[in-house]
Amino acid sequence: SQAVKRACDACHRRKVKCDGINPCRNCASAQLTCTYNAIPQKKGPKGSRAKVISELRETQRQTSLSAKVQSRLNGLSSPPCSPTLSPTPGLLASEMAKECIEFFFANMYPIMPILHRQRLEQQSMYLDQGVDTYCLITSLCAWMMFQPGMNVPGADPLLEHLPGANIASGMVLIEEAIRVRKGSDYQESPTLNSLCTSYFLFCSHYALDMHDKAWFYLREATTLAHIIGMNKEETYLQYDNIEASRRRRLYWLLFVTERAYALQRGRPLTLQASINLPTMTDDPTDPLAHQLNGYILLVNLFRPFDDVFLALWNKTRSESSASYVANLQKQLSDMLPSYMSVQDVDQRANQQWLKTLSWQLSMQNGCVPQGGQDQIPMQYPIDLSRDLMSITSQFSTNHNTDFHGTPLIAKLLDISSTLIDVLSVMPSSGDPFSMGPREHLNSLLQLLSVLRNGDHHFLPLLLNKVHDILPRLANPLLQRTPENACMQNIDIFDGFGNAGMAQPPMMDFKTEPYTPGSMQHIQDIANDSGHSNSGDDMKSPFPIVSSPAIMSPGVEYHESSFNAIPDIMS
Template sequence: MLLGLLLLSMICISSWNMSIPTKRACDACHRRKVRCNSHQPCGNCSQAGLSCTYDAIPQKKGPKGSRAKVISELRETQKQTDLAQASQSRRSSTSPPSSPKYGRASDLLTRELVESCTEFFFVHMYPTMPVLYRAQLQQAVAEMGHSVESYSLVTSLCAFMLIQPGIMLKNSPILDGAPGSATNPKLGSFLMEEAVRVRKGYDYIENPSITTCITSFFLFGCCFGLHKHNSGWLHLREATALAQILGMQDESSYAFDNVIENSRKRRLFWLLFVTERAYALQKHRPLTLHATIGLPTLDQDSSLAGFIHLVNLYRPFDDNFIGLWNKSRTDCSPFTLAHLQQQLTEALPTFLNTTESQAADLRTSQQWLRTMVWQLSITNGFLSSNSPDTSMTFRFPIEIAKDLVAVTTQFSIQSMEVHGIGLIEKVFDVACTLIDVMSCVLVPSSPHPYEPGPQEYLNQLLTLISTLRGGESRYLPLIMTKIRDTLPTILSALPPDLAKKMASNGADKSQHEGTPSSTGSSPYSTPPILPYYPLA
């Protein structure tokens, strides 16, 4: 009897223990190895500002770690989760099919923005940069949600369009100035950083493609427009290196792809070829690409005529010239430079069968390159006031300015603005050289009383610089400071409207944007000219 009562009491106690709910630490307290009161939420989570959950499956105890480090990890994880959920909830039907794991810019890279930048590229930029096809870009847009490569291409393209040519946006979420501003550097810079960040998510260097090479080129263009020349140089070198890894410099490599792919590769190679040479002249950089393959043909795209003219303009600037330009060689001869000037003069036909924007780029680049060769001539002491070859005289920059004014007055402002900072800088360089010549050489006002002279050419170039992008570039205050330091007497000869506009921009702006002379802002430093050479 006593034994039966004992057994019964043990069974009751066991049943009572089983009915009591077992206390369990929440996920956060378990992770932090602290005592939990098992409330919902528990006291620890309420105090630390953490979400209190009981989702984790209990595991064996392990070694204790730093509680401060653990709580930081928990907060960061939950913060990222909350941000992803908030970003997803803000998405609207206007957003492109991009995935939250790719894009912090999902709220800014709207479908409207992508379509606007795409259309702007093919209408205005394609003739100069014929490396994308509409169908391929549309496919990249469709693949943005699951392809890091496509997302990076589209994002870098939009960034490039916003920074360099300065596409107008009616409703931009981020603007430095008022809506309708000629440029959108803040939005473009944000998208550029997004493309760089996302592209790190895959090994594009070990697995390169034409798309990744084009993306690097667009990133270079962004940095150039933002005056981030160290970053720009790295992106340009990356693009040329990827092109060489893909074998674009080898003519035999074009025998293995289809016609369309070969055409795109060939155009991309020559685009990088031209860009590298222009940048080598602007920033004294070495070359990596050489004219080792054939030019694109006009069989499938007649608009390539202007692009081929551009290649031929830069083709004479080989390793020999760049070596002389960078002072790594000294075997320069006046005959070589005179011949190069002749090549540049004959490089373009009188009538160009191109678009207006192509013609603007070609004509401006031609006069700028003539200025570069003249700079090398004066550096090596080859100039003479009585030389029978005009290009080898001190007066030649006046002739260049005259020709540049004659061609630029034929073009609309929009056809020149689409080329961004690069074209403005070229006009600036020609104007700076003209100012130096006017300050150091006895220049008659005009050979004939009713013909324009150097002062009139300078006024025209200053007006152009003050008009492009509304004069908002840094070059107007820079050239104003150069005039004040080099040739202050010509300030009184400026037209009243131009003088007022230049004064309103102010030279003080140049103090934080660059050196107020051709040395810091121009691709070259004007060599010293002995003062007061008489011109015959």
């Protein structure tokens, strides 16, 4: 038989013959992690093989993910990482990589079709032999740890019942990916893997509400995209269909994410619509291509939001015309078909949210309706809320409403808050039998109380605003407000949305009592409505990653109702 070029670390340490595959037969038999990290040393006397196996098992136990997570949750110092920048032996088990890849393609791929499953699985078989692949899969696994329905694969059974185990696991994996990545010169020769690693690090930090770091890794990904020419159509001619399609999809994913983050946090743009759009046929071999309709709809929804809109939104440009905003509204209206499947309802919510933002922009720039054809009437937010209620009415009868994530709820809250501001300057309907704007607001609030069984801390804040501006509507609802609605210290394991980093959002909702004398001019509504780009998560939900829910390990996961991630693409 052909000689093996190099034995794995465990076989080399045990002085036994290695077959050179990963995992090798000896490691599989001895239940050891098979790695190729050690630097070859000079030969020495053989020791007891049983003793060596025990030492290897103990070392790998101390450096395993379970051990590090338990130490972190117990407030103990973890065993030090490798003094070099090489991967930590035993930290990323092959079982974890396999299950995280499976979870990604089962639940995330339709809105993030940026990886090729067969190629990724082939690379994962040799995790420790390439920094590029190791960092990609480590960062992917880190992000999967923050998703509802995902438990720590292959972990100590005790971790399944330990609150925060997923969060601690994700943070350990983030730190590992960042540390090991320092050993490669990925900035000099970026690959698809290195761009995806930056993107997954962005997703993970966003899920942890660490938005400065999230922005850093998003900007790193867009910078790497420019370095390798992903913004130029001719660049894609050098790749096969699989590689070219994944790079094109990643470029447009970054394009959408950057715009969503710019609207949410006032960040600048770096990517432009300079290449062809992705299609469902750009990779004829993709078995999941039929699931990409929502992703393509999302790209089309965000494409009209250019530098002009962002300059107006961030108030770095003051001149705007009613026709510009009206044209944007028309583009948004024409972009989605009148009928959409349940799977694509998230994109309809995105559409209504973006329409709300453009309406706010028209108010900020004094485009007050005077009856002109190009101007957006005050009735517009009311019509949006009515349309949104017709879209989301199915949720009230959906038995899996607790799986709808933070961004969907944030969109509803954002639209509800805008509706409150409009109602504050509009007279009540004179017809007691008609469905008026206040009834639509009441329906939205009822829907918010149904999603996740009302187990989130945003709703009381919205009710507080309703109480200040529309007390007659709010009083019946406030009778059921949670007793701890105003608490400043929220349980980090509150079962919702902030990955254990929860803090009450500092919303700029009006808290002074409403009086006729304090009524705003209509031009100022958007400026004081809680929808400016000051950075609050409630103000504009992020369309591609969502803050994860901390779920009970016993919760059964229903694939059909997985909605947390589609809602920063949602």
